[in-house]
Amino acid sequence: MEDYLAVNRANWDERATVHAASTEYGFERFATDPEHLSDVVRFDLPLLGDVSGLTGIHLQCHIGTDTLSLSRLGARMTGLDLSPVSLEQARRLASESGAEIDYVEADTYSAVEAVDGRTFDLVYTGIGALCWLPDIDRWAGVVDDLLVPGGRLFVREGHPMMWAVDETRTDGLTLGYAYFEVEEPFDLEEESTYVESDHQFVNTRQLSWNHGLGETVTALLRRGLEVTGLVEHRSVPWDALPGRMARDGDLDEWRLIDEADRLPLTYTLQARKPVR
Ligand SMILES: C[S@@+](CC[C@H](N)C(=O)[O-])C[C@H]1O[C@@H](n2cnc3c(N)ncnc32)[C@H](O)[C@@H]1O
Helix, strand or coil, X not given: CCCHHHHHHHHHHHHHHHHHXXXXXXXXXXXXXXXXXXXHHHHHHHHHCCCCCCEEEEECCCCCHHHHXXXXXXXXXXXXXXXXXXXXXXXXXXXXXXXXXXEEECCHHHHHHHCCCCCEEEEEEECCCHHHXXXXXXXXXXXXXXXXXXXXEEEEEECHHHHHECCCCCCCCCECCCCCCCCCCEEEECCCCCCCXXXXXXXXXXXXXXXXXXXXXXXXXXXXXXXXXXEEECCECCCCCCCCEEEECCCCEEEECCCCCCCCCEEEEEEECCCC
């Protein structure tokens, strides 16, 4: 397979600086308000529950706003990402906020070796993370290996049905991409990113994959994890289908203007590693 990691790393490195400067990620709010949490983690709270005192690893942590939020909720966090520029920004945010977070640069599939076989009470991931991985079975194996017996997985992710919708069509919901995991990646060019910016992107190519919800759940079950929750949501943290979404101020998320009951936009999936 082509070196998809190099293609995606270049894309995410370039996005990281733009994201860290954006009002959407809001670095300054974290620095000025020690209680501030990311919109993503605030949305998670009712399903996430109490994480204080847990050791946690945030896979594909990007620039660390959600990692810092989990740390502020009392978890001892490690963040892992492929993109060194993302981690540079994440370390800066943690240091400006006085938080102690361990950041590790690695491909998700190498996470176990990258943390020297350490295991965690909580594996947290999502919001545009799983789509960068070609093989969901392999991901489930990494999650299993990272968890202590009795540990929890918490995923909030873009729904595979949403990823399958053709985002360029505004005349109704039309499927444009594979719902199931297939070997060939979506080979896409994007001149912009999901925050407001006039940056002219150079590294526009992205290689990504979809994973059906059943495939993701089954991959965890195959590893012997117990699925403890699966909730589908009508909202998503970014303007995923431009022209058809409006921001919901109460949730700080985006919802479909029409036909909102036809399409799940995100899901929260939780699982537990049994004590064997
Ligand atoms: C959309 S961001 C994750 C979202 C995150 N919740 C956020 O918005 O802050 C995707 C992240 O996945 C990382 N990534 C992509 N492929 C990866 C891989 N194979 N291993 C580790 N990280 C990867 C990128 O570097 C990027 O930081």
